[in-house]
Amino acid sequence: MASDIHISVRTLVEHVFKSGSIDARFRSQTALLDGTRIHQKIQKNYQDGDLKEVLVSTEIEYDGLTFTIDGRCDGLLFHDDKIIIDEIKSFSQPLDQLEAEGYPVHWAQAKMYAYIVALDKELEEIDVQLTYVHVETEEKKSLRQTYTFLELTRFVMEVIASYAPYAKLLNDHRLKRNESCRELAFPFKTYRNGQRKLAGAVYKTIVDKKNLFAKAPTGIGKTISTLFPAMKAIGEGELNRIFYLTAKTITRTSAEEAFARMESCGLCSKTVTITAKDKVCFQEETNCQKDICEFANGYYDRINDAILDILSNENHLTRKVIESYARKHTVCPFEYSLDLAYSVDAIICDYNYIFDPRVSLKRLLEEQKKSTALLVDEAHNLVDRGREMFSASLSKEPFLQLKKEYKGLNQSIYEAASKMNAWFIQLKKSHESQKEFVLEQLEEDFLEEIRQFAMISEQVLQLDTSPSLLETYFKVNQFIKIAELLNDHFIIYAEKERNDLKIKLFCLDPSKLLQQMGKGFRAKIFFSATLSPLRYYQDILGGTEEDYTLNIPSPFSEEQVEVFIKPLSTRYRDREQTKNAIVTVIQSMLTRRPGNYLIFFPSYQYLLDVYEQFKQADDTTQTLIQEAGMTESKREDFLAAFKPDQTETLVGFAVLGGIFSEGVDLIGDRLNGVVIIGVGLPQLCFERNLIKDHFASLGKNGYDYAYVYPGINKVLQAGGRLIRSEQDHGTIVLIDDRFLQRQYQQLLPIEWRQFTLI
Numbered sequence: 001m002a003s004d005i006h007i008s009v010r011t012l013v014e015h016v017f018k019s020g021s022i023d024a025r026f027r028s029q030t031a032l033l034d035g036t037r038i039h040q041k042i043q044k045n046y047q048d049g050d051l052k053e054v055l056v057s058t059e060i061e062y063d064g065l066t067f068t069i070d071g072r073c074d075g076l077l078f079h080d081d082k083i084i085i086d087e088i089k090s091f092s093q094p095l096d097q098l099e100a101e102g103y104p105v106h107w108a109q110a111k112m113y114a115y116i117v118a119l120d121k122e123l124e125e126i127d128v129q130l131t132y133v134h135v136e137t138e139e140k141k142s143l144r145q146t147y148t149f150l151e152l153t154r155f156v157m158e159v160i161a162s163y164a165p166y167a168k169l170l171n172d173h174r175l176k177r178n179e180s181c182r183e184l185a186f187p188f189k190t191y192r193n194g195q196r197k198l199a200g201a202v203y204k205t206i207v208d209k210k211n212l213f214a215k216a217p218t219g220i221g222k223t224i225s226t227l228f229p230a231m232k233a234i235g236e237g238e239l240n241r242i243f244y245l246t247a248k249t250i251t252r253t254s255a256e257e258a259f260a261r262m263e264s265c266g267l268c269s270k271t272v273t274i275t276a277k278d279k280v281c282f283q284e285e286t287n288c289q290k291d292i293c294e295f296a297n298g299y300y301d302r303i304n305d306a307i308l309d310i311l312s313n314e315n316h317l318t319r320k321v322i323e324s325y326a327r328k329h330t331v332c333p334f335e336y337s338l339d340l341a342y343s344v345d346a347i348i349c350d351y352n353y354i355f356d357p358r359v360s361l362k363r364l365l366e367e368q369k370k371s372t373a374l375l376v377d378e379a380h381n382l383v384d385r386g387r388e389m390f391s392a393s394l395s396k397e398p399f400l401q402l403k404k405e406y407k408g409l410n411q412s413i414y415e416a417a418s419k420m421n422a423w424f425i426q427l428k429k430s431h432e433s434q435k436e437f438v439l440e441q442l443e444e445d446f447l448e449e450i451r452q453f454a455m456i457s458e459q460v461l462q463l464d465t466s467p468s469l470l471e472t473y474f475k476v477n478q479f480i481k482i483a484e485l486l487n488d489h490f491i492i493y494a495e496k497e498r499n500d501l502k503i504k505l506f507c508l509d510p511s512k513l514l515q516q517m518g519k520g521f522r523a524k525i526f527f528s529a530t531l532s533p534l535r536y537y538q539d540i541l542g543g544t545e546e547d548y549t550l551n552i553p554s555p556f557s558e559e560q561v562e563v564f565i566k567p568l569s570t571r572y573r574d575r576e577q578t579k580n581a582i583v584t585v586i587q588s589m590l591t592r593r594p595g596n597y598l599i600f601f602p603s604y605q606y607l608l609d610v611y612e613q614f615k616q617a618d619d620t621t622q623t624l625i626q627e628a629g630m631t632e633s634k635r636e637d638f639l640a641a642f643k644p645d646q647t648e649t650l651v652g653f654a655v656l657g658g659i660f661s662e663g664v665d666l667i668g669d670r671l672n673g674v675v676i677i678g679v680g681l682p683q684l685c686f687e688r689n690l691i692k693d694h695f696a697s698l699g700k701n702g703y704d705y706a707y708v709y710p711g712i713n714k715v716l717q718a719g720g721r722l723i724r725s726e727q728d729h730g731t732i733v734l735i736d737d738r739f740l741q742r743q744y745q746q747l748l749p750i751e752w753r754q755f756t757l758i
Contacts, residue, residue: 009056017104039090041138051076056116065167112159125146170343177234186228206233213526213531243349246349271317281333295333311343341361357517374523379526379537380530386513392479392504393503396424438492526541595646595672596673599677600654600661601678607655623650638660639660672730719752
């Protein structure tokens with residue numbers, strides 16, 4: 001019976017030495033920068049014989065468990081017949097604002113290293129040194145203490161004793177989990193067509209430590225077909241953790257339901273769903289400062305008990321469950337879910353917790369990644385989301401407002417904001433005749449000014465809670481972070497917006513950065529019903545020639561769907577002239593085939609124009625219209641109106657690529673037909689043309705990459721709402737003359753190509 005616990009020194013001490021509040025963590029996380037450069041600079045000054053990046057490891061028996069504890073010590077120094085453990089920490093805040101005696105968690109980390117070294121070298125005492133370094137000035141502050149081996153032994157055993165209840169809980173659970181995974185049978189009586197093939201491909205991908213790009217049609221049950229083999233891989237010791245990544249709330253619900261079904265078949269697993277902070281925050285306004293939020297103040301004083309409590313009593317940590325325990329223990333529900341993510345078997349969350357360099361779960365160490373698989377649902381969404389995650393912008397207006405706000409109030413912020421405002425004014429003047437223009441590079445002077453602004457803002461925010469300063473500070477930090485990533489896949493451009501000027505670091509091609517952020521994981525499975533053309537998605541999502549690919553044909557017959565094409569122009573210049581003809585097509589369909597229909601438009605304004613015309617021609621048919629910024633309850637009401645066996649026709653007007661065009665299941669007679677107006681092309685704009693030109697310069701079809709492929713994906717997603725099971729039948733009407741062109745025809749599903757021209 002396994003009873004080994006393998007843990008890094010850093011993870012151990014971070015678990016045990018938690019104190020303060022979330023806003024204290026905010027300070028340390030935003031201040032604690034990537035210290036690689038500082039570490040290397042300090043280590044270069046070590047004397048001959050000193051060692052850097054020293055791997056240390058030991059085993060400790062406690063309460064029936066064997067703890068294997070390891071880590072990498074920054075420095076092992078040999079001075080004046082003494083051995084010194086050197087732990088280097090880099091900060092951006094002034095060193096005089098650091099705790100005079102250093103931070104307990106830093107001492108704890110260094111003392112753990114000291115214990116392991118002293119044990120290994122049979123030392124009676126050893127020196128421990130914390131070296132704090134300012135990232136800008138490189139000013140140093142060193143703190144040193146001498147410890148006897150006996151003192152270190154007592155300290156280490158106290159740490160282990162504090163950690164042991166949690167470790168035992170996890171160990172006992174994982175033994176049960178592994179056994180249940182091994183015995184788990186597929187939770188349905190039979191596999192649907194294509195399901196077994198997808199499940200087998202996912203399992204093989206995990207075993208072979210590869211990546212998989214799978215185009216699997218709507219309705220075969222992709223969620224269970226990916227989660228089931230992943231859990232089986234856990235049972236066979238191939239994995240220890242799964243991330244189920246998605247962009248939509250509704251697909252997170254599908255994952256939760258899949259785990260509940262497997263649990264009903266004997267699976268013992270723990271899952272957590274991470275919900276966005278603004279959705280789960282208990283306050284009317286999200287503000288994590290301890291003076292304002294009781295759930296933030298003293299968070300770390302209570303979080304370990306909260307984690308033990310929920311893990312001892314619950315398996316599926318959904319939003320509702322987390323909120324209940326968060327209120328019980330007075331902890332922030334969002335931060336609670338993040339801390340729980342390191343303790344469970346599966347995390348259901350948005351893409352950004354893995355791929356966004358500003359948000360990702362950074363405590364997931366490389367060793368843990370090796371036993372973690374990523375299941376990327378609706379992976380077609382990751383293209384634009386990737387561009388968004390790796391892009392950042394700054395505008396002139398916030399700096400002008402801060403300049404006005406802090407004049408006579410705080411000279412340092414006033415001057416820093418004034419410099420930024422002046423830079424934007426100068427840039428605007430130098431391109432007076434251009435609304436949009438590309439910059440070859442960011443001037444080093446400008447980068448230095450925004451770094452100075454960030455550093456000064458951080459100091460002021462220690463005491464000042466100004467929302468405008470905090471928001472601008474975050475924007476600046478994001479900009480700095482993305483500026484560090486700039487490469488040939490980016491373009492820098494500026495855009496005038498009335499009196500304002502925005503500068504944007506725009507990621508044209510997210511492939512390399514998605515690949516980099518996903519590096520180290522055991523396997524990555526990208527799947528979607530509309531991962532077509534497959535080579536395009538493999539290219540732009542960071543795939544390689546070594547990746548596995550899978551294209552599963554639709555399990556549904558051509559007889560289940562009747563496709564019509566009406567060759568009208570829906571191009572912007574022709575919309576007014578063809579509007580009446582579109583309404584006539586819709587009316588004719590409703591007359592001949594009454595039922596429930598969804599009609600999708602390429603833009604909201606186009607939707608409103610046709611809707612108005614439709615209502616003038618037909619004021620009796622019941623209609624629904626997608627509203628801008630619909631709440632979750634309104635979305636649910638919209639979908640609930642699509643009932644089976646209705647006697648009256650219902651028509652829902654919605655937007656292509658919007659909330660109702662994917663992830664929506666209206667099975668059977670709840671939906672009888674779908675009308676798709678246009679080929680879904682994104683609106684012609686400066687950014688899309690930059691994407692087009694970029695890929696064209698690489699010898700690829702830039703227009704397809706920027707417009708056609710993203711557009712047709714929206715069409716396929718919308719059409720996929722119709723046939724969701726073997727029993728479904730319905731009608732698809734495609735309105736646009738381009739659907740008859742070979743370029744678009746070859747991108748349509750095979751079962752759509754047997755169409756009738758109307």
